[in-house]
Amino acid sequence: MKKYPLHFKAQINYFPTEKGGLITPVSTGYRSEIKFPFELKSFIAVQNFEDRDLIFPGDLALVHITLLNAQPFLEKLYEDMDFQLHDNSGIIADGIVTEVY
Numbered sequence: 001m002k003k004y005p006l007h008f009k010a011q012i013n014y015f016p017t018e019k020g021g022l023i024t025p026v027s028t029g030y031r032s033e034i035k036f037p038f039e040l041k042s043f044i045a046v047q048n049f050e051d052r053d054l055i056f057p058g059d060l061a062l063v064h065i066t067l068l069n070a071q072p073f074l075e076k077l078y079e080d081m082d083f084q085l086h087d088n089s090g091i092i093a094d095g096i097v098t099e100v101y
Contacts, residue, residue: 004046004066005101008077012047012085012095016058021092025054032093033086034067039076044068045085062098 015021027049034045047055048064055061067074077100085093 004068006048006064007067007070007074007101008065008097009099009101010063010065010083010095010097012061012063012093014055014057014059014061014085014093015091020090022055022057025056027054030055031068034065034083035086036081036083039073041073042086043070043073063095 017023026047028047030047031044032047033042035042044067046066046068048066049055049061050064052061055063077097079097079100081097083095083097084091085095
């Protein structure tokens with residue numbers, strides 16, 4: 001798997017399946033769309049889990065995030081910024097930036 005530079009750490013609340021969240025667990029390297037409230041463009045978020053192998057629907061986790069093709073946006077990142085994670089089925093999680101690298 002290709003290594004990407006980490007951009008920030010976040011606390012993410014992965015919604016349970018019955019609330020539109022993940023259907024199956026995901027592992028490090030999982031990619032989803034990420035949207036920030038004030039930004040019109042969405043980005044791809046590569047998620048890296050530091051203390052576990054899998055994230056299950058309904059989990060709350062600290063995750064290291066890399067944003068792909070987001071270079072100009074990275075200067076706008078700040079701690080306590082909120083965001084949503086999306087996949088083809090809709091919003092699967094929400095989160096908050098806890099540390100910018």
